[in-house]
Amino acid sequence: MIRRGKRTGYEIKQLVDVSVRFFWAASYGQIYPELRRLEEQGLIEGEPTEAADGRQRRPYRLTPAGEEALDRWLLSPAQTGFELRDEGMLKLFFSDGMSPEERVALVARMRTRHEEVSTHLRSIEPVARETGGGPYATLRYGLAFHDFCASWLAGLETELEEELAGRS
Amino acid sequence: MIRRGKRTGYEIKQLVDVSVRFFWAASYGQIYPELRRLEEQGLIEGEPTEAADGRQRRPYRLTPAGEEALDRWLLSPAQTGFELRDEGMLKLFFSDGMSPEERVALVARMRTRHEEVSTHLRSIEPVARETGGGPYATLRYGLAFHDFCASWLAGLETELEEELAGRS
DNA sequence: CTTTGCATGTAAACCGTTACATGATTTT
DNA sequence: AAAATCATGTAACGGTTTACATGCAAAG
Numbered sequence: 001m002i003r004r005g006k007r008t009g010y011e012i013k014q015l016v017d018v019s020v021r022f023f024w025a026a027s028y029g030q031i032y033p034e035l036r037r038l039e040e041q042g043l044i045e046g047e048p049t050e051a052a053d054g055r056q057r058r059p060y061r062l063t064p065a066g067e068e069a070l071d072r073w074l075l076s077p078a079q080t081g082f083e084l085r086d087e088g089m090l091k092l093f094f095s096d097g098m099s100p101e102e103r104v105a106l107v108a109r110m111r112t113r114h115e116e117v118s119t120h121l122r123s124i125e126p127v128a129r130e131t132g133g134g135p136y137a138t139l140r141y142g143l144a145f146h147d148f149c150a151s152w153l154a155g156l157e158t159e160l161e162e163e164l165a166g167r168s
Numbered sequence: 169m170i171r172r173g174k175r176t177g178y179e180i181k182q183l184v185d186v187s188v189r190f191f192w193a194a195s196y197g198q199i200y201p202e203l204r205r206l207e208e209q210g211l212i213e214g215e216p217t218e219a220a221d222g223r224q225r226r227p228y229r230l231t232p233a234g235e236e237a238l239d240r241w242l243l244s245p246a247q248t249g250f251e252l253r254d255e256g257m258l259k260l261f262f263s264d265g266m267s268p269e270e271r272v273a274l275v276a277r278m279r280t281r282h283e284e285v286s287t288h289l290r291s292i293e294p295v296a297r298e299t300g301g302g303p304y305a306t307l308r309y310g311l312a313f314h315d316f317c318a319s320w321l322a323g324l325e326t327e328l329e330e331e332l333a334g335r336s
Numbered sequence: 337c338t339t340t341g342c343a344t345g346t347a348a349a350c351c352g353t354t355a356c357a358t359g360a361t362t363t364t
Numbered sequence: 365a366a367a368a369t370c371a372t373g374t375a376a377c378g379g380t381t382t383a384c385a386t387g388c389a390a391a392g
Contacts, residue, residue, distance in 0.1 A: 003262075010343050023257040027381060032345055049344090055389070057343060074262060075270060080255040082281060087248040089191040089309065094171075094242060095302040102243060113250060134263040141257065141320060148316045156305060178371050195353055200373055223361070223370060 002044060003070060007059035009035055018124065019135060022117065022142050035060060043069050088113070100164045104157055111153035118146040170212060171238060175227035177203055186292065187303060190285065190310050203228060211237050256281070268332045272325055279321035286314040 001012045009031045016026045038044045043066035049058045062070070088110040095103050121143045128139040169180045177199045184194045206212045211234035217226045230238070256278040263271050289311045296307040 003265075008343075009345085020258060020261055023252045023254040025251070025380090028345075029347095029381060029383095030379075055342060056387090070262075071265070074259055074266060077273075077277065080259065080277065080281070081253060082256065083193070083253040084191045085249060085251040086191040088250065089306050090188060091242055091248065092309075093188055093302045093306045094238075095305075097171075097239065098242060105245075109245065109248065113248070134261045137263075137324060138257055138261045141260075141324070144320050145317070149313070152309060152312050156309070176371075177373085193352090196373075197354075197375095198352060217372095224359090225371060 002060055002062055003067070007061060008057045010057070020138070022121075023138070038066070042066075100160060100167075104160045104164070107153050107157050107160065111150050111157065114146045114150040114153065118143060118150060121146065170228055170230055171235070175229060176225045178225070188306070190289070191306070206234070210234075268328060268335075272328045272332070275321050275325050275328065279318050279325065282314045282318040282321065286311060286318060289314065 001015055004015075006012050006015045009028065012031055013026065013028060016024075035044065035046070039046055039060070042063055044060045045063050046058050046060045049056055088106065091106055092103075092110075095106060098106070121139060125139065125143070128136045169183055172183075174180050174183045177196065180199055181194065181196060184192075203212065203214070207214055207228070210231055212228045213231050214226050214228045217224050256274065259274055260271075260278075263274060266274070289307060293307065293311070296304045
């Protein structure tokens with residue numbers, strides 16, 4: 001984020017919340033201590049707190065060592081971490097004791113959630129399109145991803161409703 | 169898992185690793201202390217350590233309070249947690265400094281990962297089909313999910329390769 | 337003049353993984 | 365006899381969230 005020009009902890013948090021948060025969230029409790037650690041490691045450098053414009057803010061910039069470390073990470077072919085935690089899926093897995101109606105309701109809730117994210121991402125789309133590059137690719141991926149989940153769950157819903165109708 | 173008949177910490181871990189682990193992983197470091205906590209709360213009861221069959225094992229079963237608590241969770245309409253951590257996506261987001269070749273390689277690695285999970289899930293499919301119900305629904309979902317990711321990324325790869333060819 | 341937003345940060349709690357320790361049994 | 369598997373567990377570490385504390389500036 002610092003390389004992209006967002007330079008204070010606050011700005012980083014802002015940008016994270018409208019961009020990467022759907023696949024990599026972050027909180028102030030992580031960001032500020034991490035900035036300090038990165039500075040101790042010589043990867044970033046903080047300019048002295050500016051109060052000139054009235055507001056106190058502490059912008060950071062990458063050191064050459066920081067640029068290098070960032071590139072090393074970007075190019076590292078190591079198995080990239082992928083982790084999903086989906087409570088709805090857990091409930092679905094253990095849903096055998098539920099009534100068919102309850103199961104349909106659960107799947108509907110899961111679908112709605114994905115639809116909401118999709119709607120939100122769609123509203124950002126025009127802005128991201130102009131940026132292009134990595135950020136736009138990830139946004140399109142996120143959009144396609146949540147649309148897929150929503151429509152798959154809609155299909156499961158229909159399936160469960162038909163079972164329900166067939167038995168009554 | 170206990171309700172489903174897996175009753176010792178070891179058995180629970182085994183089952184988690186072949187079922188829910190793709191959307192909800194767990195380690196011994198979580199499972200054994202959690203069993204103790206659940207027992208303190210009166211939601212499960214451990215039978216005395218059996219050494220009868222030679223092997224020491226401590227099976228648990230749900231108490232009535234535990235059954236109730238489990239049902240309350242299953243039916244709770246509260247917003248279900250959904251969290252994704254995808255390091256590949258992060259790299260893609262920040263990939264603007266990469267060469268086109270490097271970017272293609274990154275996307276290919278991400279695709280391969282999803283293909284591997286898909287292959288693995290497909291090998292379990294026949295077993296899960298007979299079980300049916302919740303577990304089979306989640307397996308089908310997981311399979312469709314990873315297939316979707318793999319094919320979307322394959323599309324992005326093609327797109328990036330065409331750009332590459334167009335520029336050379 | 338009150339609320340919202342900018343801006344920085346910390347402490348406690350919580351969650352989870354990794355690595356280790358132990359020992360019996362079954363398989364090779 | 366060695367290696368793998370069954371089986372239970374803990375300690376240290378690391379990552380993350382939540383809630384709090386502080387204070388100034390801009391907008392209503």
